Amino acid sequence: MARTTGSDGERTEAAIRDAATALIARHGYEAMSMRQLAGEVGVQAAALYRYFPTKEDLLFSLMLEHMEALLTAWQEARPASTRPQVLLSAFVENHIAFHIARRHSTHVSNMELRSLSPERLTRILKLRTTYEKELRTILRDGAATDAFAADDIELTAMALIQMMTGVIVWFRPDERLSVAGVTETYLRMTMRLVGANEGREENHVHQHAEFRA
Amino acid sequence: MARTTGSDGERTEAAIRDAATALIARHGYEAMSMRQLAGEVGVQAAALYRYFPTKEDLLFSLMLEHMEALLTAWQEARPASTRPQVLLSAFVENHIAFHIARRHSTHVSNMELRSLSPERLTRILKLRTTYEKELRTILRDGAATDAFAADDIELTAMALIQMMTGVIVWFRPDERLSVAGVTETYLRMTMRLVGANEGREENHVHQHAEFRA
Structure with missing residues (x-):
């Protein structure tokens, strides 16, 4: 921007x-x-x-800014609540909104890791790990309190991140769907994927969607 | 190969x-x-x-071969069953196995669409649509028969494809997990994501996973 x-x-x-x-x-x-x-x-x-x-200084700077902005956006969006479903919903909303707003920057960050020197690659990957750890912590806390089905936390985190980031590949906000509409559907899919327990916590997303396709 | x-x-x-x-x-x-x-x-x-x-002839040929091989692999893997959960399981297994075996080819196919001429891009995108339609049909049949939760079929298909293809970004078969192990976890996540109805159909994947993370 x-x-x-x-x-x-x-x-x-x-x-x-x-x-x-x-x-x-x-x-x-x-x-x-x-x-x-x-x-x-x-x-x-x-x-x-x-x-x-150097050209690599520029690339590194773009990637660093992207990851730092993502972490900052999440710190600002992160609710005070400790309820896993509330935290996960906020994580999904922030992740999708951030990446849709920074489509090009996301492509650069995902495609050009191969072009960084080893030390710089390590720095960027550490920031990614920091971000992914936020999601893993939410999932782990949710599994521990039975809010979510207990499953492989690392694989669940990767699956969710790739599913959400993938939105930028096909989604254009001027098509049949709004950002809000896509986010709502992704929230439902996420809550089902993690086996969110509807009974125990009230949930601010609707688990039962209307038939739309 | x-x-x-x-x-x-x-x-x-x-x-x-x-x-x-x-x-x-x-x-x-x-x-x-x-x-x-x-x-x-x-x-x-x-x-x-x-x-x-030309160089673009080469790129197009690589992408065409990739998509045709993917469609052929699915035609061969596709079970005779008409049960949506059986079909979806087979789709997930084939998709993950195919893309793990063709990691480089997948990267080329996903990253270099931008480099195709408009007519060739259209041809590749048509093959993608044909493939994605297979998944959408399974999801739609599942929703119609109550085997799956009814949700936005197109978004569900995109979410599943990106979640599955994303495996090649982080997964190396020599790490803590085997291809079979990853596939099993992705099958569980997929079945939860689509809201697979355990009660009505026996399901050849386990819905309740052990705690592993």
Whole structure:
């Protein structure tokens, strides 16, 4: 997302990030040249290197920002409640909303891990683990209190994350469904997938959906 | 997968496909040159063009083969039964097994649709639709007969496909889990996600899993 406030330098950096994200999502990191990127932003190639000394610095910066923004978004969205179903619902809503709003950035983050140096890959993967751990903790607490069916927590977390992130592959908000509508259906599917126990906790999503397809 | 039988020409073509799949999965389609590919296979660049007149012909051929192989695998795996739970179990098993065995090819097929010409993209997307329709039909029949909870069939199909294909991102068969173990857990998650009705049909997967995480 373009940032419109800040100094000229900040605006240029934001423009570089936005253009790089779009170019990498479209053509792939290795296919993008710094010269091409400079042309897209409307600056000299030399100017780019003041912000990002190497092309990999730029890629790493995009991925770092993506993961930090995701963690921040979740910290802000996370409810005070300790009830697993409330926490899981909030997690699903935040995850889908974040990734739909950052489609290109998500593609870059998922496709270009291969292009990071080992140390940087490790840093990004640590942030991913931190994020995934939030979900695993919710699932584990839910299984421990019988709010959810006890199953393999790690596999359940991966399945949910991939199912939710996958929304950006096919979903375009101008189609038959709104973001809210998709999120509602995904909430129902998630609650069924984790075996959410309707009887014991009141649940703010509807478990029994109307027939729509 | 390398084919070891056939004429020299068939073996060369298979070697080109295998090397191209690995290179594209690693670096991206746009970053791969036909010269680099020829070097990898150990032939002159001119020899490549006898098999694939353009780089896009090669990409299209890889994607076509991937989708046709997936449809063939499903036709062969598809049980004679008309029971939705039996069909869905077989679909999940085949989908996971196929994609784990063809990890690179799956990455190419999912990441490089952007690089196909519009007509070729349409052909590949039609094959995808044909495949997804198989799953939607199973889900719809299941909902109609009350074997599954009635929910949005299209979203359920997309969620299941992305959850299952996502296995190849994190799963390596030499880790704590076998392909069979992962498949078993995914079968349970799938049956819960679709709200499979245990009471009405006996179900060949266990709905109540032991606590493992």
